[in-house]
Amino acid sequence: MDFTYTEEDIAFREEVRAFLREQLPADIAQKASRHQRLEKTDYIRWHKALTARGWGAPSWPKEYGGTGWTPLQKLIFEVESYRAGAPRLLPFGLTMIGPVLMKYASQAQKDHFLPRILNMEDWWCQGYSEPGAGSDLASLKTRAVREGDHYVVNGQKTWNTLGQHADWIFCLVRTDTESKPQEGISMLLIDMKTPGVTVRPIVTLDGGAEINEVWFDNVKVPVGNLVGEENRGWTYAKYLLGHERTNIAGLGHCNRELAMLKAHARESVGNDGRPLIEDVRLRDRIARIEMDIMALEMLLLRVATAAVGTDPSTQASILKIRGSEIQQALATLQMEVAGPQAWPYSPAWMHADAEESGPGPAFAPGNTAGYFDMRKTTIYGGSTEVQKNIIAKIVLG
């Protein structure tokens, strides 16, 4: 496989850079450079700017309004976007439920939901995990009982990301309690405004309230919101997880954090009065991470190219492990560069109008928040241990 950048690729990269220079709002880019929290309006503003340019769905085929980009173009776009400080494109509609709908949904569902995802008229969230059903997802208990032309849903989802903003949730529910656990699961699309849906925040280690519990109390869902066939939800769920894990590799994020790490190491001064970047042991550790990121890029390109038209779940587990480990290593080194001047976590700092005060370099509070935030990466989307089980099963049989 040839991953050399062609003249077209280089021209494409320039086009992306020019677009980012002109269209990315400075206040959003500044938040990224300080590890500050983005508001719902920030995500929507950026998505709409991309949609106006025809780039709202980089990974979708043209027939659904996507870009039709090659894997390399998608990667260039991701890397350049992060480098410029653009927000990540929210995965829940674009790279989770979107591809599932394209492959398994009815024509009516495709016609209704896909354009709305493309234009970000609907904000989606993911309703898979439950208390006691995370790694062992097939043991989920949220129950959907068919009554005429509706399902009646009762139960609880947890660790639901950004559900407080969501219009819709794609939800795994139990529709059959008699068969094997995997054979009694269905996927429902549920309007978050339906009576009986309650969202309660969970405060995380970094002080944020980005994740939630979602409760369903006799929630009526039209039968037309079932994806595919009843009791075949496990197949659709696995297809979606493959896309989620590829997405979590986060090459653009890694490159941006590496650049920030180097900048912070230039800015900080060691005990000998010299910039930290001149410390050979630190340079060695930065170089190792940089090599890991280069290897991740190659791996990602191989998977992205091979994944066209195939089930990406196998290689996705490898990518998920490597990407999340690198993200954590970068966050750890960023904290170490702040050294004794690292701040205690400051929730106030996470907002754009935060005052810059306190000891240490200006980057320190953001790095602290980033360090805590990155603890999640080896858990969400399926923990590292579970990914290793998947790889072992496939390799060792």
Ligand SMILES: Cc1cc2nc3c(=O)[nH]c(=O)nc-3n(C[C@H](O)[C@H](O)[C@H](O)COP(=O)(O)OP(=O)(O)OC[C@H]3O[C@@H](n4cnc5c(N)ncnc54)[C@H](O)[C@@H]3O)c2cc1C
């Ligand atoms: C920040 C964040 C955001 C999330 N967002 C969402 C979301 O939007 N929607 C959603 O549905 N879910 C979401 N999740 C849930 C996530 O998918 C689960 O946390 C994850 O699958 C692990 O499940 P669990 O938390 O129940 O841990 P458990 O399954 O209880 O695991 C506990 C520990 O045991 C280990 N373990 C479990 N089983 C095995 C095994 N067979 N072999 C070896 N080790 C094992 C795990 O690795 C882990 O270390 C999110 C999680 C986090 C942290």
